[in-house]
Amino acid sequence: MVKDSLSLRTTNRVIASEAKQSNTGNGLLRRDAPRNDASRCHWVTKDQIYIDYHDHEWGKRVTDDNILFEFLILESFQAGLNWLTILKRRKGFARAFARFNARKVSKFTEKDIKRLLEDEGIIRHRGKIEAAVNNAAKFLEIQKSHGSFASYLEQYRPKRLRDAATLSANLAKDLKQRGFKFMGATTCYAYMQAVGLITEHSPECKLAKRNTAA
Numbered sequence: 001m002v003k004d005s006l007s008l009r010t011t012n013r014v015i016a017s018e019a020k021q022s023n024t025g026n027g028l029l030r031r032d033a034p035r036n037d038a039s040r041c042h043w044v045t046k047d048q049i050y051i052d053y054h055d056h057e058w059g060k061r062v063t064d065d066n067i068l069f070e071f072l073i074l075e076s077f078q079a080g081l082n083w084l085t086i087l088k089r090r091k092g093f094a095r096a097f098a099r100f101n102a103r104k105v106s107k108f109t110e111k112d113i114k115r116l117l118e119d120e121g122i123i124r125h126r127g128k129i130e131a132a133v134n135n136a137a138k139f140l141e142i143q144k145s146h147g148s149f150a151s152y153l154e155q156y157r158p159k160r161l162r163d164a165a166t167l168s169a170n171l172a173k174d175l176k177q178r179g180f181k182f183m184g185a186t187t188c189y190a191y192m193q194a195v196g197l198i199t200e201h202s203p204e205c206k207l208a209k210r211n212t213a214a
């Protein structure tokens, strides 16, 4: 089992390539991208939107269910794409998906799906759009059974970084059993990083002191 954050990321990359979905999202380096000033994680490019995301959101604990749903949508659309591609469309996704109101999204009809398929502000992928509507309904079911999605997620918060990969696989398995789509283990790992269940900045990053205990 891998023990440090760098090898965990490498593992993710391997998992992604094995799945042939070239998942290059959170924490995964775009080799052709211009680097930031090296005081941040190596995967952060010079794009200000990415720097702001890294500095102010990534790895920080989220307890608001609306934001947890927002990242669930964004991460599910990221599979196979670069995270920066998704970040740049964040406002578009918010407009398209009822400001990430899970109840409203769960009621989307085929007419809404057709509208989204023509919306250039998002990723026009029918499977992912349908998954978002499906996942909204499943999200509401978890809120009902657990009080909130945030409290459901707490059981997957690793006490040590070395447990993170196992817990992300467990989360993916449970979500799959509950009927979620496009939330495999790699996506779940990225999601857990995004909402602060896992915090693992690179050793050279100025924010590495925030990391989850190793």
Ligand SMILES: [Zn+2]
Binding pocket: 040, 041, 054, 201, 202, 205, 206, 207, 208
């Ligand atoms: Zn960092």
